[in-house]
Amino acid sequence: MKKIGVLALQGAFREHVEKIEELGYQAIEVRKSEDLEDIDGIILPGGESTAMGRLLSDFRMKAPLIEKIKSGMPVWGTCAGMILLAKELEDDATVHLGVMDIVVKRNAYGRQIASFEVDEVIERISDEAIPLVFIRAPYIVALGQEVELIHSVDGNIVAARQENMLVTAFHPELTDNKKCHAYFLKIVEDFACTQKKKSV
Amino acid sequence: MNKQYNLNKNLAQMLKGGVIMDVTTPEEAKIAEEAGACAVMALERVPADIRKHGGVARASDPDMIKGIQAAVSIPVMAKVRIGHFVEAQILEALEVDYIDESEVLTPADPMLHINKRDFSVPFVCGAKNLGEALRRIAEGASMIRTKGEPGTGDVIEAVRHMRMMNSEIARIQSLRKEELFNAAKELQAPIQLVEYVHEHGALPVVNFAAGGVATPADAAMMMQLGCDGVFVGSGIFKSGDPRKRAAAIVKAVTHYKDAKMLAEISEKLGEPMVGINVYSIKNEELMANRGY
Numbered sequence: 176m177k178k179i180g181v182l183a184l185q186g187a188f189r190e191h192v193e194k195i196e197e198l199g200y201q202a203i204e205v206r207k208s209e210d211l212e213d214i215d216g217i218i219l220p221g222g223e224s225t226a227m228g229r230l231l232s233d234f235r236m237k238a239p240l241i242e243k244i245k246s247g248m249p250v251w252g253t254c255a256g257m258i259l260l261a262k263e264l265e266d267d268a269t270v271h272l273g274v275m276d277i278v279v280k281r282n283a284y285g286r287q288i289a290s291f292e293v294d295e296v297i298e299r300i301s302d303e304a305i306p307l308v309f310i311r312a313p314y315i316v317a318l319g320q321e322v323e324l325i326h327s328v329d330g331n332i333v334a335a336r337q338e339n340m341l342v343t344a345f346h347p348e349l350t351d352n353k354k355c356h357a358y359f360l361k362i363v364e365d366f367a368c369t370q371k372k373k374s375v
Numbered sequence: 376m377n378k379q380y381n382l383n384k385n386l387a388q389m390l391k392g393g394v395i396m397d398v399t400t401p402e403e404a405k406i407a408e409e410a411g412a413c414a415v416m417a418l419e420r421v422p423a424d425i426r427k428h429g430g431v432a433r434a435s436d437p438d439m440i441k442g443i444q445a446a447v448s449i450p451v452m453a454k455v456r457i458g459h460f461v462e463a464q465i466l467e468a469l470e471v472d473y474i475d476e477s478e479v480l481t482p483a484d485p486m487l488h489i490n491k492r493d494f495s496v497p498f499v500c501g502a503k504n505l506g507e508a509l510r511r512i513a514e515g516a517s518m519i520r521t522k523g524e525p526g527t528g529d530v531i532e533a534v535r536h537m538r539m540m541n542s543e544i545a546r547i548q549s550l551r552k553e554e555l556f557n558a559a560k561e562l563q564a565p566i567q568l569v570e571y572v573h574e575h576g577a578l579p580v581v582n583f584a585a586g587g588v589a590t591p592a593d594a595a596m597m598m599q600l601g602c603d604g605v606f607v608g609s610g611i612f613k614s615g616d617p618r619k620r621a622a623a624i625v626k627a628v629t630h631y632k633d634a635k636m637l638a639e640i641s642e643k644l645g646e647p648m649v650g651i652n653v654y655s656i657k658n659e660e661l662m663a664n665r666g667y
Contacts, residue, residue, distance in 0.1 A: 184629050185392040185413055206629060221389050222413065223449050229411040230629055233622070254389075267448075281448055287472040288495055290382040310385050311450065311472070349385050 177363055180205040180214035184230040186222015186255060190348035194356045208239045216249035216363035219256025221310065221346050224281070227255060228271040237272065244274050249339045249366050251359045257342035258313055265316055275340045276319025283314045283331070283344075297326045297334065301354040307333070307345040314344050339366060383497030383517035386450070386472065387581040390414055390518075390604055394594065394625045395583070397421050397608040399439075401446035407611070410621035414450040414472070416606070417443040422479045422526030422662070423609035423648065432480040434462040437469055444469070452499070457666050458484020460493070467496040473518070474498050476511075478665035479525045479608070486667060491515030501585065503536045503663055505543035508578055509564035510667075519578060521602070522663040523586015526609050528650030530587040530596070532663055537584060537600045547572045586663065589614070589648050591627030591641050598631035615645030 176199075181191045183204035195202040195218075203214055211217070217240075219227075231237045244250050244260075252260045252275075259271040261279040284290070290311060294304040307328065315332035318324060325334035325341075333344040341362060347355035393413025398404040404415050419435045420428065434455045444451050450472035455462035457476055462483070466474050476489055478501050491498040492515035501522035502508035508519045521540070523533030543562075547569060550558055555573055559566040571579050584597030585606035594605045605628055607621075614620045623640045630636040658664070 183392070185411075185625075187388045187391060189391070190388065206633075222391075223389070223393060225408055225449060226393055226411040226413045226625065229409070229622075230626065233411075233626065286470045287383070287386050287450065287497060288467075288470050290386065292378055292382065308382070308385060310382060310389055346385065349388065 176201050177215045177360075177367065178203050178213060179360070179363065180210065180217035182217060182219045182227065182256070184234075185226045186220045187346070187348060188220045188222075191218045191220050191253075194348055194353055198353060198356055198360060200360060207234060208236045211236070211239050211243055214248075215367055216251070216359070217243070218359070219250065219252040219259050220348065221254035221256065224255040224258035224271065225269075227259060228269065231259075231271065241272055241274055244272070244340065247339050247366060247370075249341070249359065249362045251341040251343070253343050253346055253348065254310065254312055257315075257344055260340060260342055262319075275337050275342065276322050277315045277335060277337075277342065278317040279313050280316050281313050282311050284309060284312055287311055293328060295326070295328065299325050300358045305347070305352045305354050306350040308349045309333075309345050312344045315342075379495050380515070380517060384580050386497060387499070387518035390450070390583075391581055392628060393604045394621075394628050395452065395604070395606045396611055396621060397606075398443060399612070401442045403612055403617070404443045404446045406618055407621055408447045408449050410618060411625035412449060412621065413604070414452055415443065415447060416452045416454065416475060416608075417471075418454055421609040421612060423528070423613050424526075425479060426526040426651075426660075432456075434459070434466065434480065437465065440466070440469055440471065444471070454480055455489070456480040456483040458482060458487050458489060460489045463489055463494060463496075467494055471496065476500050476516075478522055478662045482665050488514055488667065499583075501663075501666065502540070504539045505547070505572070506562035506564050507666065508540065508582070509562060509568040509572070512568060512578070512580060513565045516580065518581050518583070520583040520585040520606055522666075523584070523588070524653045524656070525586045525662050526651075527587050527653055527656070528589040528610055528613075528648040529653045530589070530593045531653055533584050533586045533588060533597060534600065536586075536663075537597060537602060540582070541601055544572055544576060544578075548576045587653070588624075589650065591623045591637060591644075594624045595627045595631040595637055598628055604628065610648055613648035615647075620644050620647070
């Protein structure tokens, strides 16, 4: 069975763990660099990116995580996770993992009072409209050439993919819909498949 | 309930596994953010000072809250007096991210809490037991915390409240369906919420620890007792080395089950806040007894 890591330093990691398990995969809570060794993909959950970034550094997990992602391990960042992956943040010199060629604006919609939910179809992920929940959400203000736009809401980019890296500004783990998780697990399966071919 | 209420519960979910720190200046807010706090609580005096100074404690000066909002990018919470709906309207106008209707301030209503359903901004409220928690949720709170005994650095009351919550939830779960009506009567809480607890074995919202947490071990203990995260009030900026202690408590909440890690984290933190033994406080001065 494929093992999906969920970064469990802070934030809504339990919700991701539940979704992964409901879809029949094993979920591993990742709190130390050793936990990164035996996983086939990793989700960076929502929460506070400053808190997670600080803990990634303090627990010396930054370098091994960057290396894993660069070697092709599938990663999905939701909300704060997207901020962690970004190469650049708007109006903020902080760079956390800096692996994905996107520029992200934090708290792009404003404070909690501006948090919102919409139902939209994301063709790549689902034929039907799925609920998209934005909580003090960021969005992407610029994409690198290698990055594929997956979805925009009101003209702002809220989902994108660069090879093994998927980011969403919204929180599929907070809804009953599992389509986004299924989409990410497909990326994990495809990656495992190519790895197998390589080793043969 | 409406969409905004769900979004407000969702924000509390994002705070889980994190530490919310009391701060009184933009400088302290920066220290908290750098230490890894998942939110800050902006207030003029920490509970230990409110206790010491006495008098009437009210909501903070909006200018002070705005200063803290400008200083950090993490969510900013602020306190209002129990029942003081106009203080809450003012904080909503300031667009704070969460309002704490708090027993730390002097209550403004002798019978009622705020009807939190009238607001778009989310509310967190303290609770000593399940009935209190469910009443606050019925009024529209989207997050609960233990009351503990604020400003003491003594964790015993927070432990009492969390243990009480756990045992009452377990009792509700063990009841037969028809017994829930009587349980609702005893808890003085709406039947729908009692049914939710019966079915899920948990509150319908996130539950944090608060009131007396002063060390990484205190924080980890509350997490092991089943809290989703921790508020630290006076415990940080009344200690010898706030920067170090703040970062250590954040780490302890992440690694709350890892004793080896906790030992490492707890080293050389300097003096903790001095603290007051809860049992030395006169009954009428206990903050946890405020609220209905």
